[in-house]
Amino acid sequence: MTTEQRTAKGFSYTLERTLEAPVAAVWSAWTTAESYAQWAHAVPGSVEMDVRPGGTWKATMVTPDGGQFPLTGSYSEVDENRRLVVGMDVPGKNEPAVMTVELAEQSAHQSRIVVAQTCDTAGERDLAEQGATMLLGSLTAFLKSAN
Known part of the structure; x- marks a missing residue:
């Protein structure tokens, strides 16, 4: 299920899946670098994660072509097995x-x-949203192969 909306702060999407x-x-x-690299299409060995509030992450992603x-970023909220709020640095933007x-x-x-x-x-x-949809598809396939 996907929902889209326009808010006072910007344009939002929400994706929901049952895994x-x-x-x-x-x-x-x-939240584990080795696992994330496998399903998120990152260059092996490029993922580093310090999964805690204020911790940073980085990865080199591989495009379909x-x-x-x-990519780099940080974690603002970490509630194990419940909630993860991840920031991604965007060139040319302050936030x-x-x-x-x-x-x-x-x-x-x-x-x-x-x-x-x-x-x-x-x-x-x-x-x-397109990127997140692709990530969720890859995550779903990864989890199926792990079982």
Whole structure:
């Protein structure tokens, strides 16, 4: 399910999925550098994560056409197995792009994930939503292969 809205602060999207994995496995996939690199299309060995409020992260991502681009950011909220608020540094902007990831246990083997972000323009929102949709697809496949 996807919802989009225009707010006073910008353009938002929210993506929700049910994943066939326990919350702890989803959290680990999102917050462990080795796992994240596998499903998020990062260059092996390029991911570094200090998952705590104020901690930083970096990764070099690989695009579908084989290009590479470095990303950096920080964590503003970390509530293990529940909520992760991740900032991504954006060249030319004073404030990071912020993505919120919320997890909830549906059953012993199912989790609900909600990814949300607010962007400055509809175009930025559309690109961010496309990227998040691809990430969730990759995460879903990774979790299935891990079981």
